[in-house]
Amino acid sequence: MTNMQFLQGNEACTLAGIAAGARFFAGYPISPATEIAELSAKLLPRHDGIYIQMEDEIASIAAVIGASLGGMKAFTATSGPGFSLMQENIGFAVMAEVPCVIINVQRFGPSTGIATQPGQGDIMTARWGTHSDHSIVALAPASVQECFDLTVEAFNLAERFRTPVIVLTDATIAHLRETVSIPDTVKTVQRARPSGPVENYRPYAPAANQVPVMPNYGDDYILRVTGLVHDEAGYSSADPEVAGTLVNRLINKIEKYTDELPEPEYAGPDRPETVIISYGISARAALSAARRAKQQGRSMGVIRLRTIWPFPEKFITDICRSAARVLVVEMNKGQLLREVRAAGITEAYGLNRTDTRVIMPEEILEGGVLLE
Amino acid sequence: MKEWQILLSGSGGQGLGLAGKILAEAALYRGLHAAHSQSYGARARGGYSDSGVVISSAEIAFPLIEKPNLLLALSPEAYHKNARSLDKDGYLIYDTDIDSAVQEKNARGFPITKAARETGNERGAAILALGIITGLFDIIAPKDGERAIADNLPAQFIEPNLQCYRRGLEMAGQVTPGDHTGTAP
Secondary structure, X not given: OEEEEEEEHHHHHHHHHHHOOEEEEEEOOOOOOHHHHHHHHHHXXXXXXXXXXXXXXXXXHHHHHHHHHOOOEEEEEEOHHHHHHXXXXXXXXXXXOXXXXXXXXXXXXXXXXXXXXXXXXXXXXXXXXXXXXOOOEEEXXXXXXXXXXXXXXXXXXXXXXXXXXXXXXXXXXXXXXXXXXXXXXXOOOOOOOOOOOOOXXXXXXXXXXXXXXXXXXXXXXXXXXXXXXXXXXXXXXXXXXXXXXXXXXXXXXXXXXXXXXXXXXXXXXXOOOEEEEEOHHHHHXXXXXXXXXXXXXXXXXXXXXXXXXXXXXXXXXXXXXXXXXXXXXXXXXXXXXXXXXXXOOOOOEEEEOOOOOOOOHHHHHXXXXXHO | OOXXXXXXXXXXOOOHHHHHHHHHHHHHHOOOEEEEEEOOOHHHOOOEEEEEEEEEOOOOOXXXXXXXXXXXXXXXXHHHHHXXXXXXXXXXXXXXXXXXXXXXXXXXXXXXXXXXXXXXXXXXXXXXXXXXXXXXXXOXXXXXXXXXXXXXXXXXXXXXXXXXXXXXXXXXXXXXXXXXXXXXX
């Protein structure tokens, strides 16, 4: 059974968190993400969950990490300024392998920018905002329905990979209202728990798919938690062997299993002359442009990314290989374009907007014509 | 039906965001597809504000207003800002209080704010305009508009807003059919 609702993106993200089993939200309200905190405050207590408004975003992500270590599915929501503040602890969650979900409703500009206007400028912050080598999972919904579906997926991936997962929406999708189909139950992933003797339990010994099994903090199984390089027992170490093995495993446990992440969606002819690559609200304009291009007899296909990180390189290169033109459409100065070029599509062009305005279908149609 | 791109524009506090949501939900009751967006920001009270509704019998690819084919202008600023973007065959409904030399061909003025004030609910201006739009165009059914109003307002505000809505329907009823009525251009 499903229940059809007319919702804003922020509402859909919140309902998805609860449907996926999240029972803890800690956050600091910020436009354009505030409705997620607001609705969490209203709904979580009804589900025996906990909502805490923290003093800032650093404390918010710290509380989320603590709740997750204690055994709860936990999330927070923020926008650019708060997302910057969270970066250190996101790195901690990567290193200590703490499942959690961070919804970043992208708003316009650097620093405090414009609180109520959209942007897609946090693509690289999501990837490299926290320091040093690591892998990260980031998903990007393009509709209110996907705000629901991909937030559920984010919680499942966080548990599956024991890692923070970022949901990158934007101010437009966050406040857009569309019809959403909400199922009575959703598929959820429960984290693997240790079994067997408590003695000699090693909390960071790789198990299935290189992911260690995780007790709740305070269980009989001793869980040592640190952001320092640590051995399988959780003791800090400066041993080159330990350091190299850990960093490689943290990356490989995600990068070697990318086929489990939401695939891009391709819409268009088998061998398109023009390929548009986009995500989020910009991808909606691209899909609309492609529909019109087809009516004009032009050969245009759209690759819509649902997973931004890890970047779905193979999917993109397979489709773009035979294309005459590749256009990457995004509301930033070409952050994903660099990634497309690095994947070997060196002739890819960018269609970008960084003036708070959403990219319109007609601009993409014209952009395609200019390249022809 | 062709896609309706309806831009409700005016000033913050006129209930444009809510009216847009009600319009979209009434369209959904009719089995149509709808998407609703609204302006946010410090200008939400008093300054320029708008709300966009896309309604279509087909799935909506792009959910925002590109070129409105039905424009509601409740303030001079809303008229001057948006009239240029109106589709060449689009319709304009404006508040006669805006006192501008309206030249658009499919334009029709109504004393919207004045009529809302007369019902005792000036803040129901956008809802009254929704009644006019319901009466003039084949977009939503009056019963669905009333249902969506009841679904979206706290109990004590339902009746005053239904009064505005029905007043708008009456005002539309006084227009000679054919002139400014119709389906999406």
